[in-house]
Amino acid sequence: MEERPEERKAGINDEMLTEIRLAAQMILSGELVGFPTETVYGLGANALDMEAVKKIYAAKGRPSDNPLIIHVCDIKMAESVVELNWRARFLMDTFWPGPLSLVLKAKGTIPHVTRGGLDTAAVRMPDNAIALELIRAAGVPIAAPSANRSGRPSPTDAATVREDIGDAVLMVLDGGPTKVGLESTVLDVSGESPMLLRPGGISKEDIEGALHIPVLLPTDGDPLKRSPGTRYRHYAPKIPLIMTDDPCDTEAGGKKWAWIGTSEPTGSPFIKIIFKDTEEYAKELFRVLRLIEKSGAEIIIAQIPDETGIGRALKDRLVRASGI
Template sequence: MLLLRTDPLKPDADVIRFAAEVLKRGGIVAAPTETVYGLFTHAYSDGGCAKVFKAKERPPDNPLIVHVDSVEMAAQIAYIPEEIVDVLRRIWPGPITLVMKSRGAVSRCVTAGLDTVAVRAPAHPIPLAIIKELEAPIAGPSANKAGRPSPTTAEHVVEDLNGEVDVIIDGGPTFFGVESTIIDVTRKPPILLRPGPFTVEELEKYFGPVEIPPVARGLIETDVALAPGMKYKHYAPNTPLVIVHFDLSLAVETLRSKGLKVAVLCATGRCTNADVVIKMGDDLYEVAKNLYRSLRELDRFSVDIGVVPAVEETGIGLAIMNRLRKASGHREAFNLGQLLKYGLAQPVF
């Protein structure tokens, strides 16, 4: 495995050429995007795709996102509805993925055998440069073991995938810190499959009314993975985590009174004394950027349980709550009784 460092805004041409050559040979490359680090393969390579699934330990029915550098490249692999072509020219590159009907050009491994394909143009110089050098789309999920918190630094990738990736490109920390928004435009109205940095409020400016099903809020799981991040346990630390919807200080004091060692993940100014305090940020975009780092940090302390305050589900807050619900295994406490049910079910270290 090679770890190559480069400037994220002006990536080294030799690093980009080397990464493209690895992909041409059916290898896999981890690199940053503006959302999280991705684990990429040539989108037309069955063998490369198989390597991604093996390294990530990803279930084979969970599709990958195809990354392109233009609407024209996207049109080679998907049937783009005529009415959104101009919309895509305005919102790409950016942290938004569209599920569209597939032309069958990319590997069936990439689409998990579905007749749809998830496509986006990343707003980050490194993957865009790789795509241009390769003259072909690249496909991949986040560069972590399946179920673990997604990586927002190269160190996180090494932590999960050391020795299982041909090349890791270290371009520094990612910007948004949560995965792209995914919207299914094969339906009318379009359906939000995964919230992300491109908010519902922004979606509706470009696409009109958007359906937000319970699965997009992270309230339920689905039997069919129509897009990445929908079906399986995701983003989870090893330490039990509970989302708290009432007074945070009371929650922590109650758990500690029962002999539990408690970590609190502070968000948007909501914090309190605990055995361990992990500060995520004072505004929702800062919380999103630091969310996965905080979940990984939680596992570095020998605590019995982590608690995190619920945030308002508007703007990027919807994406944060989606990820927290999956990371917590849907442990949400609206009162002390529910909190104690979760807390006392956990073994004390």
Template sequence: MKETIIFDVRKLTGDALAWPALKGAAKLLKANGTVAFPTETVYGLGANALDETAIESIYTAKGRPSDNPLIVHISRRDMLNDLVASVPETAARLMDAFWPGPMTLIFKKRSVVPDKVTGGLDTVAIRMPSHIVARALIDLSNLPIAAPSANLSGKPSPTTAEHVIHDLMGRVDGIVLGDDAMVGLESTVIDMTGDIPVILRPGAITEMMVAEIAGDCETDAALKALKGEKSVPKAPGMKYRHYAPNAEVTVFTGDTVGIIKAFEAAIDEAAAGDYKIAILLFSEDLAVLNRLMADNTCGLDHAVLFDQGSAKDPAVFASRLFRDLRASDDFGCKRVLVHGIAEEGIGSAIMNRLLKAAEGSVIRI
């Protein structure tokens, strides 16, 4: 077990570059240590992107396969030139539009970037986060920081400081305690090495948003494998089971009335079997289900109902998803049932995460 130093910046104000806590965290990074820190997407686990020993510490802390590429985080555009072979004009336009923010771009890499960062690929993924703490930490360390999500490999990504402490206390050198992640889903990953941008992982920056800037955009065929279509992933990182709680996850799609009735039946089944289930559903569904179950207090004792916000505001669903998947384990739930969302806009990213968590287990009603 490591001695993990806690750097609490939650109540600090003013210039983040002057915060002693962040200076202490940056000192650890400069010494090739591992430091978890907040970003606007999820919490990241960072280390010096140019040192193989530091990178190996990330994989060890997470229990992450070493062929899984990491995203390199920068705080200034000029840092990009030292890491990538060239910056296509289309990539520059996307950076102008969406950086700093939840967008990762893949470029051909320079030799200075270790193979351990890229999983042996000749490309490197780069992101400039918008979170004030993340940007200041990178500036203070004066290093590009490789950082996957700050969770144990395969588990739901952490969106709060408490999630990070739960997973990584004693496994990393430092944890920066900040505010909760705003977006709640990892960044959109876009391959810029071909003729047009190709989305390898959906996120808050949608295909339509990219196409409006770039003129064209595609989503990689490997993502269709989550819907039962066969395809070969283009990059190690596009593994199948991710984001999963200990409980078995099932996603329900189709007719809303039928889905609510299926949830009601599942609650009765849980009560009969004397186990707990978690249900993630929209505010509108929750109101209906509560009316249906008003006289069934025994059944409700076996169900934990998580409000994912209105179906009209999918950004709320995104911000709460990982939090509620983790909470299902805290409540000791055996199963997690989720009302799926239309794959439009950020809904595509939500369903991408859900289908991986459920290992493709979908019930269409």
């Protein structure tokens, strides 16, 4: 069968296309599939199939009131599951495909279990050719949190998915390492003012620059209930992680310590990983956390990044990983 022009452009070869079509059939049969996005790998199920979605929660050990992000291949599919307003359409035109999830009023087509019992749902169009072709081939929106056990660092490659939840999925589509390395931004546009519920791959500054209005931040815990991945401790390695804004502050209580950051530490860490900039720090964070926990280090000391651009999302993940 001849490839479509977009498939040739995206570099999806015949072998991968065959795997994608098989994975799509699994999705339609109510099974779970691991697949890449530009942010992290997702654990996908048919978002419209209540029983399939329940398998996601069981596989991850995820609380059932923690809503899932619904992945779509175009705005028309998004419109089938949520109520779009002018602001949402503008942001979709500006940032999709990309790491921006929009929280909107849910339509009755989406089971309550998919949206964690809320009257809203988060939708996004991933910037990954394999993910988009999977959704197109299945013909249904795909609910997909990160493909890891709840609370663990998110997977940024297929091997980590297999290591974490390989027994729960029939198939993992291997698209290589992810580009962004942190989950999507979650922005609530269901009300009068846009509110940033989770920082991610699209920065607060980018959104404000597009909308020309301020983006609000939650002032209490209640708004966070509407956002996937913000209500519970997440991203935690198996050894403790502490944060510092001073590279000289390397007190580890006599334990073998690992250092991660963009500056050289003072002292003699058991292992150190220096990133060239904040973007690389964000992209490699989850992979490095898993690497260090297997190294023999007893504690991780992480440099606090500046809260600009991707730095806001990076700091958010470090805070959650530390359990602060």
